[in-house]
Amino acid sequence: MSSFVVDKDGNKRYAVTVNVNGSDYTKVVKANTLLVNFLREELDLIGTKRGCELGDCGCCTVMLDGKAVNACIVLALDCDGREVTTVEGIQDGEDLDIVQEKFIEHAAFQCGFCTPGMIVSSRALLNENTNPSEYEVREAIAGNLCRCTGYVNIVAAVLDAAENL
Amino acid sequence: MYLPDFEYYAPDSIAEACQLLSQLGEKAKVLAGGTDLMIKMKNEVLAPEVVVSVKNLDQLKKIEYVAGKGVSVGALCTHNDLVKCDVLKEKYSSVSNAARQMANNQVRNRGTIGGNISNAVPSADLPPIFIALNATVKLVGTKGERTVAMEDLFTGPGKTVLAQDELIAEVIIPDQKMTGSNYIKFGLRKSGALAVVGVAVAVQVENNVIKDARVALGAVAATPVRAKKAEDFLKGKTVSDEVLAEAGVIASGECKPISDIRASAEYRTDLVRIFTKRALRKAIDEGHV
Amino acid sequence: MKQDYSYVGHSVDRNDSYTKTTGRAQYTADLKFPGMLYGKLIRSTIAHGRIKSIDTSEAEKLNGVKAIITAKDVPSMKWGLSPARFDENIFCIEKVRYNGDKIGAVCAVDEETVYKALKLIKVEYEELPAVLTWQDAAKEGAPQIFEEYPGNLNTEIHHHFGDVDAALKDAYYVRTDKFQGQRTYHAFIENHCSTAYWDGDRAFLYSSCQSVHYIQYHLCRVLGMKMGNLTVRQTNVGAGFGGKLDPSGLDFAAVILSKITGQPVKMFYDHAETFLNGRGRHPMTMELTTGVDKNGKILAHKFDCVLEGGAYTGLGIASSYYAGSLLGVLYLIDNYKFDCRRYVTNLPPCGAQRGHGQPQPRFAFEHHIDLVGEAIGVDPIDMRLINARKGNSITTAGYEVKSYNLLGANKMARDASGWKEKRGKMGVGRGIGVGNGGFVTGAGFCQYRTDYPHSVGMVKVFDDGTKAYVYSNAVDIGQGSDTVLMQMAAEAMGYPYERCQMVTGDTDLSTLDFGAYASRQTLMAGWAVKRAGAEVKKKVLAKACEMLKASGRIKEGFGYLDGPLTPEDLDCVEGIVFVKQEPAVKLTFEEVARKYFVDHGVLLGRGWYHPGKLGGNHKGAAVGTSPAYSSATQVAEVKVDMETGQIECVDTWDVHDSGTIINPKLFHGQVHGAFYMGVGETIWEEVLFDKKTGKLLNGNFAEYRLPTALDMPPVESLTLDDSYEPNGPYGLKEVGEGATTPTMGAVANAIYDAMGVSMTDLPITYEKVWRALRDKKASGK
Ligand SMILES: Cc1cc2nc3c(=O)[nH]c(=O)nc-3n(C[C@H](O)[C@H](O)[C@H](O)COP(=O)(O)OP(=O)(O)OC[C@H]3O[C@@H](n4cnc5c(N)ncnc54)[C@H](O)[C@@H]3O)c2cc1C
Ligand code: FES
Numbered sequence A: 001m002s003s004f005v006v007d008k009d010g011n012k013r014y015a016v017t018v019n020v021n022g023s024d025y026t027k028v029v030k031a032n033t034l035l036v037n038f039l040r041e042e043l044d045l046i047g048t049k050r051g052c053e054l055g056d057c058g059c060c061t062v063m064l065d066g067k068a069v070n071a072c073i074v075l076a077l078d079c080d081g082r083e084v085t086t087v088e089g090i091q092d093g094e095d096l097d098i099v100q101e102k103f104i105e106h107a108a109f110q111c112g113f114c115t116p117g118m119i120v121s122s123r124a125l126l127n128e129n130t131n132p133s134e135y136e137v138r139e140a141i142a143g144n145l146c147r148c149t150g151y152v153n154i155v156a157a158v159l160d161a162a163e164n165l
Numbered sequence B: 001m002y003l004p005d006f007e008y009y010a011p012d013s014i015a016e017a018c019q020l021l022s023q024l025g026e027k028a029k030v031l032a033g034g035t036d037l038m039i040k041m042k043n044e045v046l047a048p049e050v051v052v053s054v055k056n057l058d059q060l061k062k063i064e065y066v067a068g069k070g071v072s073v074g075a076l077c078t079h080n081d082l083v084k085c086d087v088l089k090e091k092y093s094s095v096s097n098a099a100r101q102m103a104n105n106q107v108r109n110r111g112t113i114g115g116n117i118s119n120a121v122p123s124a125d126l127p128p129i130f131i132a133l134n135a136t137v138k139l140v141g142t143k144g145e146r147t148v149a150m151e152d153l154f155t156g157p158g159k160t161v162l163a164q165d166e167l168i169a170e171v172i173i174p175d176q177k178m179t180g181s182n183y184i185k186f187g188l189r190k191s192g193a194l195a196v197v198g199v200a201v202a203v204q205v206e207n208n209v210i211k212d213a214r215v216a217l218g219a220v221a222a223t224p225v226r227a228k229k230a231e232d233f234l235k236g237k238t239v240s241d242e243v244l245a246e247a248g249v250i251a252s253g254e255c256k257p258i259s260d261i262r263a264s265a266e267y268r269t270d271l272v273r274i275f276t277k278r279a280l281r282k283a284i285d286e287g288h289v
Numbered sequence C: 001m002k003q004d005y006s007y008v009g010h011s012v013d014r015n016d017s018y019t020k021t022t023g024r025a026q027y028t029a030d031l032k033f034p035g036m037l038y039g040k041l042i043r044s045t046i047a048h049g050r051i052k053s054i055d056t057s058e059a060e061k062l063n064g065v066k067a068i069i070t071a072k073d074v075p076s077m078k079w080g081l082s083p084a085r086f087d088e089n090i091f092c093i094e095k096v097r098y099n100g101d102k103i104g105a106v107c108a109v110d111e112e113t114v115y116k117a118l119k120l121i122k123v124e125y126e127e128l129p130a131v132l133t134w135q136d137a138a139k140e141g142a143p144q145i146f147e148e149y150p151g152n153l154n155t156e157i158h159h160h161f162g163d164v165d166a167a168l169k170d171a172y173y174v175r176t177d178k179f180q181g182q183r184t185y186h187a188f189i190e191n192h193c194s195t196a197y198w199d200g201d202r203a204f205l206y207s208s209c210q211s212v213h214y215i216q217y218h219l220c221r222v223l224g225m226k227m228g229n230l231t232v233r234q235t236n237v238g239a240g241f242g243g244k245l246d247p248s249g250l251d252f253a254a255v256i257l258s259k260i261t262g263q264p265v266k267m268f269y270d271h272a273e274t275f276l277n278g279r280g281r282h283p284m285t286m287e288l289t290t291g292v293d294k295n296g297k298i299l300a301h302k303f304d305c306v307l308e309g310g311a312y313t314g315l316g317i318a319s320s321y322y323a324g325s326l327l328g329v330l331y332l333i334d335n336y337k338f339d340c341r342r343y344v345t346n347l348p349p350c351g352a353q354r355g356h357g358q359p360q361p362r363f364a365f366e367h368h369i370d371l372v373g374e375a376i377g378v379d380p381i382d383m384r385l386i387n388a389r390k391g392n393s394i395t396t397a398g399y400e401v402k403s404y405n406l407l408g409a410n411k412m413a414r415d416a417s418g419w420k421e422k423r424g425k426m427g428v429g430r431g432i433g434v435g436n437g438g439f440v441t442g443a444g445f446c447q448y449r450t451d452y453p454h455s456v457g458m459v460k461v462f463d464d465g466t467k468a469y470v471y472s473n474a475v476d477i478g479q480g481s482d483t484v485l486m487q488m489a490a491e492a493m494g495y496p497y498e499r500c501q502m503v504t505g506d507t508d509l510s511t512l513d514f515g516a517y518a519s520r521q522t523l524m525a526g527w528a529v530k531r532a533g534a535e536v537k538k539k540v541l542a543k544a545c546e547m548l549k550a551s552g553r554i555k556e557g558f559g560y561l562d563g564p565l566t567p568e569d570l571d572c573v574e575g576i577v578f579v580k581q582e583p584a585v586k587l588t589f590e591e592v593a594r595k596y597f598v599d600h601g602v603l604l605g606r607g608w609y610h611p612g613k614l615g616g617n618h619k620g621a622a623v624g625t626s627p628a629y630s631s632a633t634q635v636a637e638v639k640v641d642m643e644t645g646q647i648e649c650v651d652t653w654d655v656h657d658s659g660t661i662i663n664p665k666l667f668h669g670q671v672h673g674a675f676y677m678g679v680g681e682t683i684w685e686e687v688l689f690d691k692k693t694g695k696l697l698n699g700n701f702a703e704y705r706l707p708t709a710l711d712m713p714p715v716e717s718l719t720l721d722d723s724y725e726p727n728g729p730y731g732l733k734e735v736g737e738g739a740t741t742p743t744m745g746a747v748a749n750a751i752y753d754a755m756g757v758s759m760t761d762l763p764i765t766y767e768k769v770w771r772a773l774r775d776k777k778a779s780g781k
């Protein structure tokens, strides 16, 4: 059980340690802190976006222990001791990940608001399945809504990335 | 949007969890994947004072085949666990396929079958196929365990027979005489859509004669329901398009859907007719798909 | 006319590629300032009523609440985007006009406190009967929503060119059809957000918007500020599609609250509130009558249209005009009558959404004309070929159309899609359909009255020549305007694109542009930066000429030069200045620019654009007149489940007549996205309200169903090689909005081909199809 302190208003604040993009961060948060706000407010990782906040649009997608999830409906406390990968953690140092490169090459983004989530979902898919069919790509990103691109170039980019893994 | 304040516990054992639930009573809510609970709290439908996270109850995360008992699916298995599970894919693809049609990938990675069942929404996708396969649910509480037939679990929209201190521990799909099963979900788009209707069937067909049949309908009544008249009609019949079509007509007469922003009652009723027929055909021709 | 260019016509990567794919791109909601407060609007919970009292006392007592404001604390001047109809206040004065109307604002130390404070604010109303449909609004004795709109009639338009009645009398075949459009919504994923702070008497506002200029103008007008004292800035914008053009309540509130509190204030919407902010597509009730001759040539057309406007005018007057003004651009129609009314109702205001006012009328016309063709035995594509406009012509309404190749688009789409083999031959449940569309490339007038140029550009070359800054407040909302503007500026300068940098989204630092709407930026801001680039080039060539002469390199061996070397003998391409006849004699742009800086200071180029006087003299000609018109044809193929009514769009083709394509990969992206919105609106999307309370029912992405990646078909986007627009820089014209306009018609026509029942009511949901098929069966046809 995580340890806590009680604040002036009588609310418990809990210590939580999450491994984000390879580093452990320990913070003291209220129980109602959502993972998306933990990342954005506590760690300044603004790549994880807030859109619908109800699990419908996917712009807040991060990997939790390697699996794509919506950070807007996950409690930070539920991630205690677990690994989170955000879009900022997709690339390897200076080098862009192949998914990012292919997104650029295919112009698979416009306004870019869905893009971090889209890239995380795509990368999570390729981690599990290095040779996805077009249907599998579409299925993997069906929880990531994009109003700008009609997904056409996104699907092409992910398939191209898979071929060049 | 924001979540109201609450206290958080993450017990390490089922017993501890039940104990907590029993102590806290109405004030507490179980948190599994949160894909229902978080939404309800954000939409101000629920405001529990305490949230009991079951994330540490690893023993509820297994899917296994136990000879003589059947396939046991732990309540904390996620929808994608069902999609990817070899045991299920081999024995009951119909269950994996039902899970695959749910929500979207991110939600399937978080949402659990325990949550899907105890949430008791009429449109939930898993109960119909479990009911068609005559599955049972193991509940654990401070007073011990009990097993309830899945179809007896639901008492109304959002209501189940679970006591305040009880957890769903596992779902058991018993060994089957049924030779095929299938679930068809009809949503208003191909992903991220709740079922407008869901039809699950299981059939036992020998020499082209239907020995037994179970038909379970989702999203067309206050709880998932069985279409018993259709089942009775099917028993003993030789398979034909006419028979399956007639079963569809009978099943559509057994549902009591409502009209809402997604669909009218009239439409839902006719969809039951169409999908009962189609699901039966699939289960008869292709087995547990 | 086409030339080989270094950058124009090339699929260069977007300038924001790195930031947007790595999560580093900042949107307004990502900005943090020391001491920043968080705020939200107080919204009406009833559709129509008088505010009796607002009790904020409990909320004020809440720890962390910093300020609460309502109408009494803010200026009462009305504003709006239609100059003739200023009818909106910052916060409601006396009356609320829709469930969700803006009553006030709260700010506090953190988000959570804001939400808690909102719950403690009590507003008492005297409820008035609400009107939620235009039919109710138009009824005799209906409750009046605004004093200034008797009968709730917000505007009416009556255009009549030629003599429709006479022409209909002579027609071989006359047909009337009725259509209904629905209310849809832009559905960008980034919610509006505005953050403001003050420094002395100067305010700074970051707004997630489509036009920094209009936000600045309207805020200053209402708040009584000098425009020089309000800086409006914009970072990345998570798309707009028309929904971020009007100032939102957040913009006003952020500026006022940060003044009151002396701290930066971030105002933000949740997703549902972006629906309440509204400004999406108007539901239109449409009746069309067409008379044709034996061959299908249109002799006369009558279009009657009613728009359901919601509570305020916004851009609704322009939407109304656009509903009827562009048909005559697509098709040759000598006799045309357009009657239109817009009513106000107690729902969130409607406004401009991609294709502004046009997509629903296009849907209606494109389906109607198929039905006309069917009745006289003419193939849909032939119907369009017979009636399509050709370039270098003038419309009945007096609009001048230069390049226009709708004919070519139709033929190319026909051939690419296999139309002849497919149409009517695919069997029950499968179908193919065609639709035409197109749009203006920028409007002829500013949205308020001014003689300003529409776009101003500037290029500043860095001191040592290693960078060129391209200035324009054109707003990149995702369409890629920054990239294409830099491509054009680089081309004009003869400087490497890779070393250009955009200076934009800042009313202080950058230069005027009216913003992202009416598909205007690529042409208008394009002209401005192209001209600025050209001026830089001129200065560079002059300086280079001087340098070459001084260097002595030019004296000997250049016998072919008549007289002394002049700047006209030089050119500059991709950063190299050279003698045209002797390219080996060259200087780098960099060294020339550096020398220029040493001798004269900053190397600057300036450019501007004003469309001048354009065609059309009738009342309302301003909406529809444009320097250039795109045209487009789309073909869609669908499957319909003849039992359940489920529709699947399986394949699509688009041919867009867009002039020179500045960046093909960005261009195709616009087509894909435009089709996506169109197909979503055809089958899935509709904003729903409770029929009694006017409460929003589906302000979320679960029930406002955008197509997912599994629903969206592939799109083959094709272009016409010889398209060139003389009024556009480098021969370009629009794509962003025009490509949404043919979609609904194409998809609806494909559905008709598949099921044999005409669907006239948008969206064409599965249930509506099911019902239509059932009724058809029942009637035994
Ligand atoms: C975007 C989106 C799409 C969705 N689409 C679908 C869909 O297509 N089909 C569908 O059926 N559902 C859908 N859902 C609903 C939801 O995902 C599922 O019902 C899911 O299975 C819930 O599981 P959970 O673990 O997330 O539940 P939680 O939210 O954690 O819990 C739900 C309820 O069950 C209780 N509970 C959870 N576990 C147990 C347990 N072991 N014992 C006792 N009580 C328990 C909780 O207290 C709570 O009241 C969707 C949800 C979202 C956000
Ligand atoms: S913001 Fe999390 S899914 Fe939309």
Ligand code: FES
Binding pocket: A108, A109, A110, A111, A112, A113, A114, A115, A145, A146, A147, A148, A149, C189, C238, C239, C478
């Ligand atoms: S790029 Fe704008 S939402 Fe996807």
